[in-house]
Amino acid sequence: MTVIDIPEGSPFGPANLPYGVFSTPGTAPRVGVRVGDSVLDLAVALDEEVFARPTLNPFMAQGHARWVQVRERITALIAGEVPDAAVHPVAEVELHLPFEVADYVDFYASEHHATNLGRLFRPNAEPLMPNWKHLPVGYHGRSGTVVVSGTDIARPNGQRKAPDEEAPTFGPCRRLDIEAELGFVVGTGSELGSPVPCEEFATRVFGAVLVNDWSARDIQAWEYVPLGPFLGKSFATSVSPWVVPLLALEAARVPTPEQDPRPLPYLREGEPWGLDIDLAVDWNGRRVANPPYREMYWSPAQLLAHLTVNGASTRTGDLYASGTISGPEKDQRGAFIELTWGGKEPIEIGGSERTFLQDGDEVVISATAPGADGTRIGFGQVSGRIVPAEGGAR
Amino acid sequence: MTVIDIPEGSPFGPANLPYGVFSTPGTAPRVGVRVGDSVLDLAVALDEEVFARPTLNPFMAQGHARWVQVRERITALIAGEVPDAAVHPVAEVELHLPFEVADYVDFYASEHHATNLGRLFRPNAEPLMPNWKHLPVGYHGRSGTVVVSGTDIARPNGQRKAPDEEAPTFGPCRRLDIEAELGFVVGTGSELGSPVPCEEFATRVFGAVLVNDWSARDIQAWEYVPLGPFLGKSFATSVSPWVVPLLALEAARVPTPEQDPRPLPYLREGEPWGLDIDLAVDWNGRRVANPPYREMYWSPAQLLAHLTVNGASTRTGDLYASGTISGPEKDQRGAFIELTWGGKEPIEIGGSERTFLQDGDEVVISATAPGADGTRIGFGQVSGRIVPAEGGAR
Incomplete structure (x- = not known):
């Protein structure tokens, strides 16, 4: 387990928590959240299939109440320790188009x-x-x-x-x-x-x-x-x-x-x-x-x-x-x-x-x-x- | 087995064979071809999973050689007998948007x-x-x-x-x-x-x-x-x-x-x-x-x-x-x-x-x-x- 380090003054502190789609070498694209200079792998950290997808669309489609709930869970998670396997330095991941564009x-x-x-x-x-x-x-x-x-x-x-x-x-x-x-x-x-x-x-x-x-x-x-x-x-x-x-x-x-x-x-x-x-x-x-x-x-x-x-x-x-x-x-x-x-x-x-x-x-x-x-x-x-x-x- | 009747002068004879997506009451939308006043259910007639989908996109994505091949197979099929279960009167089916529109x-x-x-x-x-x-x-x-x-x-x-x-x-x-x-x-x-x-x-x-x-x-x-x-x-x-x-x-x-x-x-x-x-x-x-x-x-x-x-x-x-x-x-x-x-x-x-x-x-x-x-x-x-x-x- 590890505590995610958030550098002083980071624009990616607990008040932000933006979502993206990332992959590490040899793995499939999946949903992550940027925290400091790290990416939190939501498929691992929250263990939900909706985050193992190559696009944010399925999660976004779950609606506003779920967005609020997941944000609260992430906020609680990063205040404590998370599994080592759920954290990647942002410099070591590839970032993909985060959502499938409809119109x-x-x-x-x-x-x-x-x-x-x-x-x-x-x-x-x-x-x-x-x-x-x-x-x-x-x-x-x-x-x-x-x-x-x-x-x-x-x-x-x-x-x-x-x-x-x-x-x-x-x-x-x-x-x-x-x-x-x-x-x-x-x-x-x-x-x-x-x-x-x-x-x-x-x-x-x-x-x-x-x-x-x-x-x-x-x-x-x-x-x-x-x-x-x-x-x-x-x-x-x-x-x-x-x-x-x-x-x-x-x-x-x-x-x-x-x-x-x-x-x-x-x-x-x-x-x-x-x-x-x-x-x-x-x-x-x-x-x-x-x-x-x-x-x-x-x-x-x-x-x-x-x-x-x-x-x-x-x-x-x-x-x-x-x-x-x-x-x-x-x-x-x-x-x-x-x-x-x-x-x-x-x-x-x-x-x-x-x-x-x-x-x-x-x-x-x-x-x-x-x-x-x-x-x-x-x-x-x-x-x-x-x-x-x-x-x-x- | 049945022979599909094609009325004299039908605009949906063997020279046409247009594709659509149809369903019958209580069944899922799938790919069919219009022949005369009938719809030939391709998922049944050709027994391929690509035609059991609710849109033409997967079949279209297979490319031109496949379009030629499937057209030849349908032409041969309708010249003879096809399974009864593969034929529906067009008046009894619901027609859906035939493809998923990208741009x-x-x-x-x-x-x-x-x-x-x-x-x-x-x-x-x-x-x-x-x-x-x-x-x-x-x-x-x-x-x-x-x-x-x-x-x-x-x-x-x-x-x-x-x-x-x-x-x-x-x-x-x-x-x-x-x-x-x-x-x-x-x-x-x-x-x-x-x-x-x-x-x-x-x-x-x-x-x-x-x-x-x-x-x-x-x-x-x-x-x-x-x-x-x-x-x-x-x-x-x-x-x-x-x-x-x-x-x-x-x-x-x-x-x-x-x-x-x-x-x-x-x-x-x-x-x-x-x-x-x-x-x-x-x-x-x-x-x-x-x-x-x-x-x-x-x-x-x-x-x-x-x-x-x-x-x-x-x-x-x-x-x-x-x-x-x-x-x-x-x-x-x-x-x-x-x-x-x-x-x-x-x-x-x-x-x-x-x-x-x-x-x-x-x-x-x-x-x-x-x-x-x-x-x-x-x-x-x-x-x-x-x-x-x-x-x-x-």
Whole structure:
């Protein structure tokens, strides 16, 4: 038996307890909880078959009462001794995609991001579209290409046409970008024809992950009219390996910024679900932005209420992301197209100038939030390195 | 033992052999093939566990060589006697969603449809967007709300704002529409980073279904800028219960209409995959349109090549649909917004005038195509009846 050591100030202390799926050499992927610099093997520690699975989905599907109960059991366990066989150093495990993604939806919930992109793409018009303050704008993405942090990202090929070109050409993306986002994972699905009101957010959503919604701006700009982004996004979306339970985010709750005009009744929250989460974006090791989640106009409870108000069902494993998180300050912008103002204001990275991503570049997004015991809890990170396009330069 | 009777002129003769998932009272859903007015229970007739499943996915994942082999075995079986227990009258079985939908993509591949909608929505501009003839425009839809034919369709609630209204209101959709489409089902998936060239269409795509992409035009019109359709589509998408194997569609192959400008190399087909399929749309029993699939600008092989050219992976059960099928003639339009020209030219249905769908209305889409033996093979139908919105009128 052993006591799990939790280093002073660890973002993975008892107030966090995020879930993931891990394996050690020669063993099958299974569910674990991160504690300090260790992974607690729940299949061993709690001896339940639901944790011996390669995905969190079966556990998430058991519902909110079970999430509370298991969290209490883990809290009690790590306060004492656990079997040696249930503990692995995090540096010695492989982390897998923590859940099977059912449907993936991406929103556009930052007023600062939407305003910046409006200014960049439509310089002579109102930056925000007329619908933006009435509903959370969103669209469906490709769930089959959601990958876990650390997966290499191949630069996508596709059609691109600059405004001064006569016809599109085919080749590797020239304006490869990131979007720093938070993603919410549905644990308990809802039936077709049964909208999920804001009040059910906390019992249906299991937890949150960091999301990097890699974006090929040149491909997107050419293809997106009139049906929205498609191949400019669908080549890869990275998520962090640890799902931070919503139960760990109570101390992070804050009101959203004031919403004016007042939203329609189905979008009104009884209790606020804004979240005081600080993100950080590192580009080849240089901190280039600190996007503040508390600045997001629409809360994740409002996003879920909107997503289902037409009667759409949800399923265990549905992932919906916030859209790029950008604050009012320049160094709070969560996409390079905003940070470099469309590529016109390069950033100095390790002695060279960058606008969009080059092959070999690595981006790491991390985040912390206030925890219930006065510590800061961590989301860990979502990272990815750009590798050359298939077929090389064309 | 029994010989399966195939009525003269049946669209489900030996040249068709579509697959579905069925159950009889008190039994579990399993894989069957439609032959005449009967369903051949493959779990009994071929005695293989892969057909005892509630979805076609495991069989589809076995790949093209197996699809050919099983089709040959079924052809031989139905030429002779089969066990009585393997045959059920189709009128006595329940038909289920035939496959588990992985990702769902909807395209916009009819030039006539895209032109009509451009004229309706942007009367003072070029109807086709500049990208339209260079790439098949498409977007991701919600796979969790794909339902089988016969499922009632609840009128969705949502935000709607007419151009002359100051602010949006919430309530039941007032412009509920259909889109008559063909959907293609991926049998053998492809890896991340491995585009699927046009030549691999026939070995990766298992078959085709009819699709009704129900559309809430007023919700869609308000929400869709700039990220595309979302709640205007995600409440339900209906598919026919029988998946017609691509192997049954060889005799239906025709060239696509001339493509000018010539597509980029990755979109060029070696052999044509246009399809000479005739659809029919019945509204409360009145035939209102006969959309011709052969008029589609982009072929399904081109759609798959485009969908994956950025390296996106595909999975068994991916569904991608053609978009509304409309021909050049007025009675060939596959959506009511086109047939009634935005609601300005009502259609007389059973003595009353219709523009968009009313509660209680039923729409049935069916299709036939030339079969290899000179008969016409059938897709069966995709049907749905509109039921009142949740919460009633608001």
